Amino acid sequence: MPQRPPKLLAYFEKGMKAMNAQDHEGAAEWFAAIVDITPADKEALELYEKCRMVHAQKGLTFFKRLLYSLLGNLLYSFGMKKQAVYYLGVLSMDKPHDPQLAAKYGNSLLASSQSALASLAFRRALQFRPNDKAILKAAGPAFEKIEDAPAAIDVYHRLSKLEPLKGEWSVKVKNLSANHYGESGGITNLKDRRAEEEKKALQQQTVEGKEERIRELLDLYNSDREANKGVLCEIGRLLVQIEKFDQALAIWGRVLEGLKSAGTDEDKPDLDDRQVEEALHMTALCNEKKERFDKAEEGYETLLQKFPTDTRYCDCLYAVRLKVLENRIAAEPDNPQLLEEKKKLRVDYLENKAGILSGLVEKRAGDPDLLLAYGKVLTEKGDLDEAIPIIQKASQNPARAFPALRQLGWLFIEKGQIPLAIDTLKRALEKAPPSRSPSGDVKDIWYGLGECYFRQGDKVNAREWWKNIYECDIEFRDIRERYEGLMA
Numbered sequence: 001m002p003q004r005p006p007k008l009l010a011y012f013e014k015g016m017k018a019m020n021a022q023d024h025e026g027a028a029e030w031f032a033a034i035v036d037i038t039p040a041d042k043e044a045l046e047l048y049e050k051c052r053m054v055h056a057q058k059g060l061t062f063f064k065r066l067l068y069s070l071l072g073n074l075l076y077s078f079g080m081k082k083q084a085v086y087y088l089g090v091l092s093m094d095k096p097h098d099p100q101l102a103a104k105y106g107n108s109l110l111a112s113s114q115s116a117l118a119s120l121a122f123r124r125a126l127q128f129r130p131n132d133k134a135i136l137k138a139a140g141p142a143f144e145k146i147e148d149a150p151a152a153i154d155v156y157h158r159l160s161k162l163e164p165l166k167g168e169w170s171v172k173v174k175n176l177s178a179n180h181y182g183e184s185g186g187i188t189n190l191k192d193r194r195a196e197e198e199k200k201a202l203q204q205q206t207v208e209g210k211e212e213r214i215r216e217l218l219d220l221y222n223s224d225r226e227a228n229k230g231v232l233c234e235i236g237r238l239l240v241q242i243e244k245f246d247q248a249l250a251i252w253g254r255v256l257e258g259l260k261s262a263g264t265d266e267d268k269p270d271l272d273d274r275q276v277e278e279a280l281h282m283t284a285l286c287n288e289k290k291e292r293f294d295k296a297e298e299g300y301e302t303l304l305q306k307f308p309t310d311t312r313y314c315d316c317l318y319a320v321r322l323k324v325l326e327n328r329i330a331a332e333p334d335n336p337q338l339l340e341e342k343k344k345l346r347v348d349y350l351e352n353k354a355g356i357l358s359g360l361v362e363k364r365a366g367d368p369d370l371l372l373a374y375g376k377v378l379t380e381k382g383d384l385d386e387a388i389p390i391i392q393k394a395s396q397n398p399a400r401a402f403p404a405l406r407q408l409g410w411l412f413i414e415k416g417q418i419p420l421a422i423d424t425l426k427r428a429l430e431k432a433p434p435s436r437s438p439s440g441d442v443k444d445i446w447y448g449l450g451e452c453y454f455r456q457g458d459k460v461n462a463r464e465w466w467k468n469i470y471e472c473d474i475e476f477r478d479i480r481e482r483y484e485g486l487m488a
Contacts, residue, residue, distance in 0.1 A: 039116030039146035081111035368400035
């Protein structure tokens with residue numbers, strides 16, 4: 001994660017919190033605020049676009065899409081690019097794989113002086129049309145404006161190959177390379193320099209790099225503790241990442257003390273404060289990692305009581321209680337009462353989580369991520385008849401059609417509705433995102449289709465679907481045994 005000043009770090013964390021709460025529109029606004037100040041923050045840019053995509057695909061009906069298309073393209077054709085930004089943005093997020101639409105959106109953003117967001121749109125367009133001269137010519141200035149020299153150099157280098165008679169592209173490559181890399185070697189040194197930068201970035205992610213960063217932050221904190229107390233949270237996070245949980249507990253304890261003294265209640269801090277929530281969460285996590293399960297359980301219970309709609313704390317509380325119970329079972333493996341307690345713990349957990357998600361689904365009707373999560377919990381509970389309509393509703397959203405249809409197909413298999421399962425899983429395959437090699441989800445669908453035909457007694461089709469997995473991943477589940485069994 002890039003190092004951000006406290007203000008931008010707070011923006012980023014608010015964006016992540018909004019994102020976790022499924023408020024994608026609000027999250028996008030926080031990430032956009034970061035990008036306005038630091039246009040080269042790629043992580044914030046990517047999260048902004050992700051949130052915009054999910055939000056754009058909610059409630060975008062056929063007629064609304066048609067209206068936006070007419071308005072956006074009409075305004076763009078008349079040169080009113082600033083006015084076209086909103087319409088083209090929604091359309092582009094709805095169809096992220098359309099390079100022409102992404103390029104139009106990028107040009108409109110550039111006309112609106114939103115260079116960072118424009119660069120993101122151009123990157124997306126170039127993924128699908130890397131040698132489109134019009135897109136490259138528009139993207140180059142956008143990358144220059146946000147001072148992303150490597151990207152600009154790459155764009156102009158491609159243009160120099162596509163238009164070798166135009167010397168301006170080679171000159172741009174040479175000048176940008178000289179300014180950015182401190183040499184006049186131009187594109188010849190670009191790959192080596194990039195490799196060095198990537199290596200340096202990776203080193204920053206190592207334990208040694210994080211320890212060095214912790215020392216820097218501690219020096220900063222000790223130079224003026226009151227003014228720089230905001231860095232304690234970052235120190236605490238880094239200590240957790242390198243698994244120094246005792247030191248992390250001390251830091252987060254100091255954070256809590258500072259917040260408690262600043263709060264209105266001396267006995268209990270204001271849990272609505274984001275920093276307090278994070279500090280309590282990290283404290284509970286550290287106690288869990290140190291196997292101080294009683295303190296961890298107490299911490300997660302406090303968080304769940306204050307944030308009853310946050311399923312993370314429901315999950316954490318269950319995980320801690322399960323570990324305690326499994327330790328008891330390991331000590332008394334022949335105790336049937338403990339096994340019953342484990343089953344009851346699971347039932348209660350799923351019941352509580354289903355209740356939380358049910359309430360959230362009512363409040364945010366149509367949110368595909370919530371619907372999928374709720375459907376999954378209902379499935380785990382065994383309430384298949386309730387899960388099916390929930391996941392069917394999620395499948396209506398283009399952004400989540402693939403995972404929803406995949407889950408739905410397996411539900412129909414469990415229900416014994418094989419023809420419906422076959423149709424659903426084949427529809428899921430049509431929605432699968434393109435990739436160079438089959439993903440685990442695609443293999444799961446192939447496996448499910450093979451299972452469907454096998455249950456119908458159609459061994460020929462079952463063998464064909466399982467063959468797809470057998471040839472690319474022979475260790476996938478029990479595919480070797482099942483496929484070779486059909487071949488015998």
